[in-house]
Amino acid sequence: MENYQDLPLDLFEKAEVNLDEKEHIAKPSLTAFQDGWIRLKKNKAAVVSLFILILIFLFAVFGPIFSSYDYAKTDYHHTFQLPSREHIFGTDQFGRDQFARIWYGTRISLLIAFAAACLDIFVGVTYGAVSALAGGKVDAVMQRIIEILVGIPSLIIIILLMMVMPAGIGTIIIAMSITGWVNMARLVRAQILKLKSQEFVLAARILGTNSRKIILKHLIPNTMGVIVINTMFTIPSAIFTEAFLSFIGIGLSEPRASLGVLINNGYQVLHNFPHLLIYPAIVIVLIMVCFSILGDGLRDALDPRMRK
Amino acid sequence: MGKYILKRILYLFITLLIIITATFFLMKRLPGTPFDSERFSQMPPQQQKQLLEKYGLDQPVSVQYLKYLNNLVHGDLGVSFFYTGRTVKDVIFGRIWPSVLIGLQAVLLGLAVGLTLGIIAAWKHNSGIDYFTMVLAVLGVSVPNFVVAALLQYYVGLKWGILPVAFWGTWAHSVLPSIALSFGATAMFARFIRTEMLDVLEQDYIITARAKGLNQFQVLMAHAVRNSIIPVVTILGPIVVNLLTGSLAVESIFSVPGIGSLFVESIKSNDYATIMGLTIFYSAFYILVVMIVDILYSVIDPRIRIQGNKDE
Amino acid sequence: MGKILQVENLHVEIKTELGRIQAVRGVSFDLDKKETVAIVGESGSGKTITVKSVMQLLPSTGSITEGSVRLEGKELTTLSEKEMLKIRGSDISMIFQDPMTSLNPTMTIGNQIIEVLKNHRKDLSRDEMKRRAIEIIDLVGISNPETRFKQYPHQLSGGMRQRIIIAIALACDPKVLIADEPTTALDVTIQAQILDLMKELQEKINTSIIIITHNLGVVANIADRVYVMYGGKIVENGSVEDIFYHPQHPYTKGLLAAVPKLHEKTDKLFTILGTPPDLTDPPKGCPFAARCSYTLKVCRQYPPSFTPFGNHHESACWLHDPRAKRMINEVRNAG
Numbered sequence: 001m002e003n004y005q006d007l008p009l010d011l012f013e014k015a016e017v018n019l020d021e022k023e024h025i026a027k028p029s030l031t032a033f034q035d036g037w038i039r040l041k042k043n044k045a046a047v048v049s050l051f052i053l054i055l056i057f058l059f060a061v062f063g064p065i066f067s068s069y070d071y072a073k074t075d076y077h078h079t080f081q082l083p084s085r086e087h088i089f090g091t092d093q094f095g096r097d098q099f100a101r102i103w104y105g106t107r108i109s110l111l112i113a114f115a116a117a118c119l120d121i122f123v124g125v126t127y128g129a130v131s132a133l134a135g136g137k138v139d140a141v142m143q144r145i146i147e148i149l150v151g152i153p154s155l156i157i158i159i160l161l162m163m164v165m166p167a168g169i170g171t172i173i174i175a176m177s178i179t180g181w182v183n184m185a186r187l188v189r190a191q192i193l194k195l196k197s198q199e200f201v202l203a204a205r206i207l208g209t210n211s212r213k214i215i216l217k218h219l220i221p222n223t224m225g226v227i228v229i230n231t232m233f234t235i236p237s238a239i240f241t242e243a244f245l246s247f248i249g250i251g252l253s254e255p256r257a258s259l260g261v262l263i264n265n266g267y268q269v270l271h272n273f274p275h276l277l278i279y280p281a282i283v284i285v286l287i288m289v290c291f292s293i294l295g296d297g298l299r300d301a302l303d304p305r306m307r308k
Numbered sequence: 309m310g311k312y313i314l315k316r317i318l319y320l321f322i323t324l325l326i327i328i329t330a331t332f333f334l335m336k337r338l339p340g341t342p343f344d345s346e347r348f349s350q351m352p353p354q355q356q357k358q359l360l361e362k363y364g365l366d367q368p369v370s371v372q373y374l375k376y377l378n379n380l381v382h383g384d385l386g387v388s389f390f391y392t393g394r395t396v397k398d399v400i401f402g403r404i405w406p407s408v409l410i411g412l413q414a415v416l417l418g419l420a421v422g423l424t425l426g427i428i429a430a431w432k433h434n435s436g437i438d439y440f441t442m443v444l445a446v447l448g449v450s451v452p453n454f455v456v457a458a459l460l461q462y463y464v465g466l467k468w469g470i471l472p473v474a475f476w477g478t479w480a481h482s483v484l485p486s487i488a489l490s491f492g493a494t495a496m497f498a499r500f501i502r503t504e505m506l507d508v509l510e511q512d513y514i515i516t517a518r519a520k521g522l523n524q525f526q527v528l529m530a531h532a533v534r535n536s537i538i539p540v541v542t543i544l545g546p547i548v549v550n551l552l553t554g555s556l557a558v559e560s561i562f563s564v565p566g567i568g569s570l571f572v573e574s575i576k577s578n579d580y581a582t583i584m585g586l587t588i589f590y591s592a593f594y595i596l597v598v599m600i601v602d603i604l605y606s607v608i609d610p611r612i613r614i615q616g617n618k619d620e
Numbered sequence: 621m622g623k624i625l626q627v628e629n630l631h632v633e634i635k636t637e638l639g640r641i642q643a644v645r646g647v648s649f650d651l652d653k654k655e656t657v658a659i660v661g662e663s664g665s666g667k668t669i670t671v672k673s674v675m676q677l678l679p680s681t682g683s684i685t686e687g688s689v690r691l692e693g694k695e696l697t698t699l700s701e702k703e704m705l706k707i708r709g710s711d712i713s714m715i716f717q718d719p720m721t722s723l724n725p726t727m728t729i730g731n732q733i734i735e736v737l738k739n740h741r742k743d744l745s746r747d748e749m750k751r752r753a754i755e756i757i758d759l760v761g762i763s764n765p766e767t768r769f770k771q772y773p774h775q776l777s778g779g780m781r782q783r784i785i786i787a788i789a790l791a792c793d794p795k796v797l798i799a800d801e802p803t804t805a806l807d808v809t810i811q812a813q814i815l816d817l818m819k820e821l822q823e824k825i826n827t828s829i830i831i832i833t834h835n836l837g838v839v840a841n842i843a844d845r846v847y848v849m850y851g852g853k854i855v856e857n858g859s860v861e862d863i864f865y866h867p868q869h870p871y872t873k874g875l876l877a878a879v880p881k882l883h884e885k886t887d888k889l890f891t892i893l894g895t896p897p898d899l900t901d902p903p904k905g906c907p908f909a910a911r912c913s914y915t916l917k918v919c920r921q922y923p924p925s926f927t928p929f930g931n932h933h934e935s936a937c938w939l940h941d942p943r944a945k946r947m948i949n950e951v952r953n954a955g
Contacts, residue, residue: 521709
């Protein structure tokens with residue numbers, strides 16, 4: 001213990017007290033999204049994933065432009081070329097440039113996934129919101145329908161639809177959306193129901209805020225998180241489904257390319273030319289991994305219930 | 309509880325009926341006839357008519373539909389268009405065992421590896437094995453199973469020659485397909501139990517257990533694992549979906565004579581009757597598993613069991 | 621010397637993302653045989669961490685950096701985990717705040733009691749353990765002990781669960797029972813029952829009790845002596861009478877003033893302004909300086925030491941210093 005006997009006497013004067021200091025609030029207030037963004041930025045894996053996804057996205061959009069080869073142009077003098085300066089990723093059995101095809105395929109895969117995700121959001125959010133806001137009998141009937149739909153193994157239905165409808169990108173998007181929106185609808189409904197019963201919405205109601213304002217100011221902003229997070233999981237699942245369909249031979253057909261078509265193609269000649277499988281496989285795995293990590297990161301950042 | 313089970317069974321039948329109906333009418337809309345079109349068109353009209361009559365295709369669609377339903381009730385899925393003279397039921401059951409074997413092995417492998425990894429990862433949170441498990445979990449749900457299967461086949465089968473590349477025969481033939489199929493399930497199990505355990509380890513009753521003087525291992529086995537393993541039942545539904553879809557690609561890649569590869573073949577050969585039969589078979593199986601899982605869960609977990617009783 | 625537990629100069633740190641929290645900063649207290657001591661303070665004052673370090677049940681991110689904990693003269697801080705296992709649940713046991721979450725929901729009541737016996741009473745056979753468990757369920761005042769033995773926690777009310785938790789804690793006749801806010805989560809009527817039960821059982825099995833609470837009513841009901849904790853330090857301690865009728869420290873006075881009184885008509889509740897200090901960067905001087913109404917300059921720079929007020933009553937505040945009194949008088953005279 002120190003010796004406090006020789007402390008100067010003037011220390012024993014009354015200190016000045018700042019009352020504001022006592023009620024000082026340590027943290028500045030942030031909106032849910034600002035708060036979420038700050039949290040997300042701290043998650044290095046998620047930031048790296050976001051960066052890689054942007055990079056892949058840029059390649060998918062601009063890659064084919066920079067390549068001097070056309071994705072569908074065959075060249076029977078240069079088939080099965082190994083990666084070289086001429087053809088960075090080599091060529092396939094028709095002599096088509098793999099670099100151009102991979103980025104074109106990525107573009108198609110991403111296009112399908114984003115379109116399917118948008119349809120999911122549109123149908124799912126509408127259905128979920130109507131169900132939750134209408135309540136009563138409407139809600140009950142809509143919920144029974146959902147309960148039956150979730151019981152249906154979606155991939156089987158997608159396969160059937162793919163067989164019936166004319167082959168093409170639109171068909172894949174529609175087939176995937178027919179079953180895909182159900183999950184979104186359930187999540188949105190649950191979230192809105194939760195919000196509806198919460199004090200701040202009740203308070204807004206008591207204060208006489210009209211329904212439109214409540215929906216715009218309270219319900220939509222607070223449901224965005226759920227929608228964004230769920231979309232982060234539907235996109236990779238759509239990419240996987242497309243690739244799967246193409247792989248078993250009922251997705252897109254040649255000379256069109258998607259990551260699934262490329263992997264299927266590569267698989268045919270895997271024994272001799274593994275690079276034709278491995279490069280598109282790496283791209284699809286990267287996309288899926290990054291979306292998965294980013295989705296987890298977003299969920300941790302935006303969903304307060306998950307915070308530890 | 310009984311009421312709940314009855315309700316679930318009712319839903320099961322409604323869902324199945326919708327699937328059967330949708331499948332039936334979708335199939336009817338398919339372009340062309342199920343027969344080899346060139347040969348069929350060269351037949352004299354008399355013979356064409358006979359053939360259509362034989363499969364009941366000359367009647368109105370609604371009659372065909374009711375007939376199909378009636379047959380289904382009696383366990384008759386119709387006659388295969390591709391495997392001439394064989395019923396769809398025979399075709400499916402003739403090829404079901406390889407799928408069952410691979411599926412079961414994949415589930416067991418996934419359970420054993422996934423749960424072990426997940427439990428250790430949660431226990432040693434933020435350790436090397438935790439990170440390894442997390443990476444595996446992300447890869448497991450991100451790498452499409454047909455890529456895993458193709459790579460396993462290429463490296464383990466072809467390049468290193470450790471296991472058979474494809475086809476069916478000895479047990480060794482089932483190893484690679486099982487591993488390829490289990491990859492996703494392993495990751496899902498590991499990820500789920502890890503999250504669940506981390507949550508359980510934060511619970512108050514864990515510190516109560518420690519305050520009793522239980523050692524770490526006792527706390528882990530008697531309290532943490534026990535409470536985190538029960539909810540694993542709930543992901544069996546998604547796991548089954550993962551295995552069913554996975555089996556289509558994996559069986560095709562390894563040329564396993566199972567129903568997964570049968571489905572893909574039927575699609576390619578436009579064998580409508582078999583496609584319909586398999587669709588219904590797969591759907592029924594999936595719906596049944598989900599229902600059993602839900603009921604099982606409410607029986608296992610005493611917390612839920614009581615709520616179920618209160619509902620009555 | 622009947623001191624059963626002695627804690628001296630205990631320092632505990634907890635690592636978090638925000639930095640190292642110095643949760644406990646030089647806490648000393650002791651406990652006599654059959655005595656009940658209350659540690660009082662608001663949330664975040666470090667009281668729970670203090671008793672958890674007695675049990676060595678700190679979270680994996682926490683550690684005792686300094687100080688000693690002695691049970692009947694035996695140092696606990698240097699014991700191995702294996703030796704500590706023999707003490708937990710047997711010599712010292714602990715009950716927790718929330719009876720709803722403190723029992724394992726998937727294990728029967730009986731098995732949760734037997735679990736303690738299995739670890740500490742290896743001399744008992746399986747049947748004897750069962751008998752002992754039923755006996756102790758009966759002892760904590762629950763009817764139909766045989767039926768309860770087979771039931772799961774969710775089949776019991778909150779008050780009954782807390783009784784079961786007490787039963788588990790007392791199953792091996794511990795020398796020290798630590799109760800961390802044992803009544804906070806319960807209904808007011810049940811609170812009194814649980815406190816009465818604790819007093820009754822203390823008589824029966826001669827145990828000493830440390831009770832942690834922020835409820836002064838609980839303190840008045842059960843405790844012999846009181847330690848008031850603030851900002852990771854003890855600021856005042858003494859007998860219940862001293863603390864309630866002659867409080868010395870401004871924080872203790874504030875706490876007492878904040879208790880609403882039934883016989884006084886007032887439309888305002890007294891509150892202590894401000895929030896407890898951030899213990900990742902604890903104040904140099906008195907932890908209460910920032911919220912105190914009588915803060916001196918010295919309070920912000922130097923930690924006060926204890927001033928005795930007789931009969932084991934002491935308070936750590938610069939206002940007790942003769943120099944402070946002189947200054948106050950001077951100011952008063954000048955004014």
